[in-house]
Amino acid sequence: AAALQRLAKRQTTALLLVGHVTKEGMLAGPKVLEHLVDSVLTFEGDRFASHRLLRAVKNRFGATHELGLFEMQAQGLEEVSNPSELFLSETRASGVATIVACEGSRSLVVDLQALVNVTSYASPRRTATGIGTNRLHQILAVLEKHLGLPLSRFDCYLAVAGGLEVEEPAADLGVAAAVVASFRDLTLPPGTVLIGELGLGGQLRPVGQLELRLQEAARLGFRRAVVPRGSGLSALAAGLDLALLEADGVTEALVLALGDAVTDQK
Template sequence: MTRTSTIYTCQTCGAETRQYFGRCTSCGDWNSIIEEVIKSSNIKSKNKKDLASKGLSQNHSQLISSIENHATERMTSGYQEFDRVLGGGLVPGSLILIGGDPGIGKSTLLLQSATEMALYKSVLYITAEESSHQVQLRWKRLEKEKSNLHLYAETNIDLILDEIEIFNPDIAIIDSIQALQDDSLGGTPGSVTQVRECAAALQRLAKSKNIALILVGHVTKEGMLAGPKVLEHLVDVVLTFEGDRFASHRILRTIKNRYGATNELGVFEMQGQGLIEVQNPSELFLSSENAPGVATIVACEGTRPIAIDLQALINQTSYPSPRRTTTGIESNRLHQILAVIEKHMNIPLSRFDCYLAVAGGLDVEEPAADLGIAAAVISSYKQMELPKGIVLIGEVGLGGQLRSVSQMQLRLREAGRLGFKQAIIPRAKSMDLKREKDSKIEVIQASNINEALENTLKIKI
């Protein structure tokens, strides 16, 4: 006899309780708890059947040194930028979760990639939000030639599992995990229980059949991946697809990767025929014109260095409290650097509004941008252009001192490759960067912010 029980689940964090609360006791969100009816016998029997059929219960402990090592050959996605963020390609048997805002281009990216992968591998594209005809119309707009890509439109998880077992593809794509439904469970598609159980069933099948599985995930209004946090723990790779609706470029970023580096970044540009990969992303974030308030930095996203223009505007305020506005830079970072400039350089910035933006809409979180921010602010305040062909790299401490940052050689090589002549960096005793032949750039070292900006602006501050 089937027994049912009622639980209350938070849609934000996945916490479960036996009693309803207006506010989640785990994450603190209001009105995020919903009622779900669980059929316990169905879940247990289904899980046992799955485990037995997949042979997972036959595993036994082994000495780690005695485990046979099988060389795993990665499968290319058809795009170098996509392969970069994956760590070199798709690993057989891995689960990849990709999320992003609606309309940003997740389905377009995966449809293009699936078309390319279908030229040499068997690929199954499962659409749960569109019909096969609608996907075909979008595929035709991409101006792709005849493909061996297989489409399957279904939302029922049992039918999807059966189709994957019968077809046995090398790569399967599901768009999206929030649209799948297990009829043996209570709740609507997209609920915490539905997402968790459907993802777990897909994971067991992918691991047992050695299928690379890509899941598309929705995001919340705060920009976080929707669904329970256990979904991110369940998968091997978590990617986010970001971009400004008013800009043409899109950024694919690695949040989690069990088979490669995190914080890797791939850049695409949306055009009429779909997404085009950008091999040299620095050209998107650099301007050929020089103006007061513009400074160039070299930021590192994972192992990729990118030269970026920072733009600052300093204007005398007409308000009792000056305005501080940032785009692409954390506002607290700007407040800290402004305080350092005012304290150690005797510039009364408390009487001026300050606006700071990263060109191209990229988000820069690392402290290596501190020196560039300070230079852009001083340049706008003095109404003086920074010399052409100069980049600034370094972290600014509260005492005005400069601190070195990681991957300095990589940043200098990128600046030299782009034609920059000079780089101002923190002084480092352990490295003689002036003699670095690979950087092809003159290195000027400075101990504090005053010394660095005097060398940059060529004036006594």
């Protein structure tokens, strides 16, 4: 690799090295290889999905948190110009909530799907695809504590549409809404997105890049956004023809999103 690097510098030409990733998600081979190069890019994708994600792990000439999205077509890989359309469902159902996730400067409107069902196991099952299981456990505990839902007697399955990985806490409120909607058999009103981080005390915390998220939601035709109180973006939302529903805590936010049935003691 060092010899190839010297050759590339001597001839002032670009050099691409292709490697593979271990089961742990790390680049195979010695770490010194990563230090030799200017950029390290990973090409990710679910074998059951047609889209592929290009991420920068290291980049000496730009940001490392940007995301490129491509889809495999008959002619080969094609850039996805409107990525949010890949992660949205055309039909609404109970247990589905919509969030706006940020990957660098790119905002993606994404559906979350939850299924809550009475368990037949001694310990209820908790499965999450696209969101960390520990995060799901934490949100379920907050809902059980502050909404009084007996989720400890129910299995809970959660998935991000399209196989996308969502790691940021801004998805917390969407996860909570999807779980409660499935538990209560409710359908989120059309055109509603949920954005916010949940604290352990049930409070709703502000998130970064909220302005970008609201602009993307409005561009795709969403007309209601449930967000933490104090965003200071009421004027922006009005200009976007977007109703901004602000809340202090998880219970208030879910009532705004799903209605009073959220707090039924059935």
